[in-house]
Amino acid sequence: MQQKLELLLKLQVIDYDLGELERSKEYLPDMMENLTREIKEAQEQYDNSVESLEEAKIKQKNLELEIKTKEAELQKFQQQMMSIKTNKEYDALVAEIDSVKANISSKETELLETIDLVDLLENNIKDYKIKLEQTKENNTKQLSILQKKIDSIGDKVSGKEVERKVITTEIPKQLMSVYERVRKGKGGSAVVAVKKRACGACYKSLTPRKIQDIRRGDKILTCDNCGRLLYWDDNISK
Numbered sequence: 084m085q086q087k088l089e090l091l092l093k094l095q096v097i098d099y100d101l102g103e104l105e106r107s108k109e110y111l112p113d114m115m116e117n118l119t120r121e122i123k124e125a126q127e128q129y130d131n132s133v134e135s136l137e138e139a140k141i142k143q144k145n146l147e148l149e150i151k152t153k154e155a156e157l158q159k160f161q162q163q164m165m166s167i168k169t170n171k172e173y174d175a176l177v178a179e180i181d182s183v184k185a186n187i188s189s190k191e192t193e194l195l196e197t198i199d200l201v202d203l204l205e206n207n208i209k210d211y212k213i214k215l216e217q218t219k220e221n222n223t224k225q226l227s228i229l230q231k232k233i234d235s236i237g238d239k240v241s242g243k244e245v246e247r248k249v250i251t252t253e254i255p256k257q258l259m260s261v262y263e264r265v266r267k268g269k270g271g272s273a274v275v276a277v278k279k280r281a282c283g284a285c286y287k288s289l290t291p292r293k294i295q296d297i298r299r300g301d302k303i304l305t306c307d308n309c310g311r312l313l314y315w316d317d318n319i320s321k
């Protein structure tokens with residue numbers, strides 16, 4: 084009986100591995116998708132900043148040009164001051180000069196803000212570039228590892244299935260059908276160790292008699308409550 088139990092436990096490990104391989108078909112592509120998205124997002128963040136920087140630089144140039152034009156205009160008005168003849172002309176020119184000055188002043192404020200923005204973006208771009216390069220390097224490595232894992236799932240599954248076949252031929256049919264029924268019905272482990280004088284899966288307590296029978300190990304007993312196959316393990320059961 085001990086040997087059959089060992090076979091069942093081996094079978095259980097194989098089935099667990101097969102389950103994990105099956106699950107990895109779902110989560111490995113998800114992980115790959117996340118890694119690819121991270122690269123894409125870092126790239127977009129970098130590209131957007133580069134674009135914003137170009138826009139800000141163009142704005143800066145335009146403002147500088149506009150200020151120069153307005154300053155030339157101001158100079159022209161100030162020269163006209165010399166040849167003013169009437170009070171009316173004087174008032175009109177002063178108004179023009181004030182308006183140009185106000186215009187220059189607001190453009191200068193805008194220019195300073197734009198220069199700050201250019202500085203900020205230039206700094207950000209440095210950081211974003213480092214982040215992009217690191218993300219690309221790390222994620223590409225991880226992606227190739229994950230891809231290899233995905234590519235090897237088929238072979239691993241076939242290998243495990245062969246192992247499984249070999250083991251199941253050594254397990255009596257009746258025991259196999261109990262194992263399969265519990266595994267499919269309950270999910271998780273079908274063979275569990277006794278724990279604190281109870282079933283290790285559903286915690287239903289066991290009679291002293293039953294524990295004794297399980298310890299003796301000449302027969303594989305099942306839990307009355309959940310139907311799982313029970314065994315005694317000196318390290319777990321105590």
Ligand SMILES: [Zn+2]
Pocket residue numbers: 282283284285286287306307308309310311
């Ligand atoms: Zn149970």
